[in-house]
Amino acid sequence: MLKTGLALALLALGGACTTAPSNVLGVNYHFASTSSEVKTLGATADTDITALEATYEFLPILQNANIAVSYLRREDEQTNLPGNPTVESDIVRAQLRFYFQLLERVIWYVGPGIGYAFAVDPSPQIPGVEYDGSLYYDAEIGVKWYLLDRLGLSGLLNYSFIDVKGDGATPDSDLEGITFGAGVFIDF
Structure with a gap:
């Protein structure tokens, strides 16, 4: 994670700063994933990640930086297991976004984020398998x-990691992957 943050910070140095939006509502769909997997008890399974995200950007803290708060409904479908079991997560997240000018009507941003997966559930429901909230x-x-x-x-490119805590006899799991996404936004 530290390497990813450092790489994004170095990438951010290559653009001209622009004023960060101060009141933006957006919806994105994470529609494609690559290099995504779930790790449980040392075993790894490939997953396909999809997510629906609603984001509100506000609170400019620097000229080119703001805070973005999001709700994500994410599904990690395990593609190489019979029946393709899915882990469904409800996540709240905050990102610190740094904005840069690309073209006259195009801006780009880079942002690290942290959040909490307050509901993590396997689907179909497996008796005895329960997860606690996760970072x-x-x-x-x-x-x-x-x-x-x-x-x-x-549009977006996102790397994410969920440290899923098992409840009772359920083992801990790690969900991670890279997703691409697209959406719409309105700037109030």
Whole structure:
């Protein structure tokens, strides 16, 4: 995670700073994943990650930085196990986003995030398998393209890691992966 954060910070140095949005509501769908997996008791299974994300950006803390608070509904489908069992997570997350100008109507950002997966459930439900809430970490590179003065399209590349804690006899698991996403936003 430290290496990812350092790489994103170095990448951020390559762009011209721009004023961070101060009141933006957006919706993104994480539709493709790569290099994603779940690790339980030393065994690794490949997963496909999908997620629906609602984000509100506010609180500019520097000229080019703001806070983005998100709710994510994420599904990690285990693709190489019979029946493709899924782990479903409800996550709240805060990101510190640094903004840079790319083109006249296009800005991009880089942001580390931390959150909490307050509901992590296997589907189909497996008797005796329960998870407690879990810490969520991510790093994201995104782009916003203003089509109109206040409305636009967004895209993202996200690396995330969930440290899932088992409850009772359920073993701990790690869910991690890289997702691509797209969405829309409105800048109030």
